[in-house]
Amino acid sequence: MTALNELTLAAALKGLANKDFSSRELTQAHLDAMAGAEALNAYLIATTDQALAMADASDERRKNAETGPLEGIPLGIKDLFCTKGVRTTAGSKILGDFTPSYESTVSSNLWHDGAVMLGKLNMDEFAMGSSNENSAFGPVVNPWRAKGGDQKLVPGGSSGGSAAAVAAGLCLGATATDTGGSIRQPASFTGTVGIKPTYGRCSRWGIVAFASSLDQAGPITRTVEDAAIMLRSMSGHDPKDSTSLKADVPDFTAACTRSLKGLRIGIPKEYRVEGMPAEIEKIWANGMDWLRAEGCEIIDVSLPHTKYALPAYYIIAPAEASSNLARYDGMRYGVRVEGADLTETYEKTRGQGFGEEVRRRIMMGAYVLSAGFYDAYYIRAQKVRARIAEDFKNAFSQCDALLTPTAPSAAFGINARLNDPVQMYLNDIFTVTANLAGLPGISVPAALDNTGLPLGLQVIGKALDEETCFAVGGALERAADFNAKPSKWW
């Protein structure tokens, strides 16, 4: 029998329904796996007692035939989601021992549907990063290693803890967030599935804000079906988030096995970037073949402003971040570092509480919003954003979904790319466009490269058409038959 922490979420639901095991047993198996995986640094806090109490309560509900769609399923929660009574750090020192007195809407939806919380997952500070090396609590280590090597690799970021935990069997699924690629790029680096839904699909209420016009929550799981199950529970209109969409949440799971006959799949030519490894070209071509075999028509499309997406993002996201992070002033919550007067107290608190990358982005944001530069940088970037959204609108008049690689490389070594911010930013070159345009995008593991590391393919859909992402993602998953797992070294 498969170990309980290696089941898919869907298989675990079946096993619980068949009474093959209890939620307590399932939860305990994960807590044991977590206790043996400290070398990965994926969890910041294990909420052991709470997990077991939630599991017992779930077993009790099942006895009374009161089962929710995630009844008894143990999940990990990215530490960007506020959890009532459980310390929430956003990967930063500045929040200190901040312990919310409220629960984020997304996590509260999961508990309402019967899920069990295992703990809080490590992440890049305030979700700013592509390697999880920007956490104030140390980097997360990717459970994957190159064939025959023992070099520690990054899990991607910012949802690196979520991706590593799912890949290593430390939860059946995890919440994550994606502002420029923070769900999809780590999914690609760890051989897991991650979907960023349409902007507004999941409520942002109770999620620590980074760039509010781009932030969106989504799940990271081991299969496409698992992502569909989890996203359905996470989604839904919330009056507490004014950007939350009033749209019905469809049965995403049913879409995973939907026929693709006649679907038009666009291949954006601008995503063939210089210096992209030949293996990524190859899996992309394989993906096209797999979808042709399912009856899809593969067509070339153009998204002419693609190369401007990242530079526009690095104006818009820091601008929004510098405003959002103004709240960390050491007065109402978090850590305070006393200075000679109020201004110095602010400056010391923020200078010492924020990490290097966060400070850099706040500075960028403050600069592009400052008098004299606002129009040249910020307004121009917003106009370029409109151009990028328009590109997608034009492409979607010719096709139903887009197929692209998820990331321009496989996982790289810890400390390998820390010295050049712009090189690090380029990790999000294929993912950031979907954030700027508010579109859903899923990453599905497609193959191992010749060093034995996973690579993902991305499907971008029209707004509110996650179902096509799941349908195409499901077909890619079946054709790729990806069932490789990292060999346990931790």
Place this chain on the structure above:
Amino acid sequence: MSVDAKTVRKIAHLARLEVAEDRLAPLADELNGILSWIEQLNEVDVEGVAPMASVEDVPTPTREDIITDGNIRDDVLANAPKTEESFFVMPKAVE
């Protein structure tokens, strides 16, 4: 456009971030690296394009002007670094 150490000091003050004197010049270099990469946005023809602040084209919803929350003083104060009775305590703000 590029920034120098003096500009970095000004931005740091606007953002209320303490930056050590010897970090000003290296930070200027880092920001200039990013800014010169961003310069390529000037190639884009944005004539007549409206700036896009949100991907949603629905108007911001309004709600009835009624009280939906409150009486949670202890919750509000629970995470404060310094409190006295039912107040936040902060350094003097008005001279």
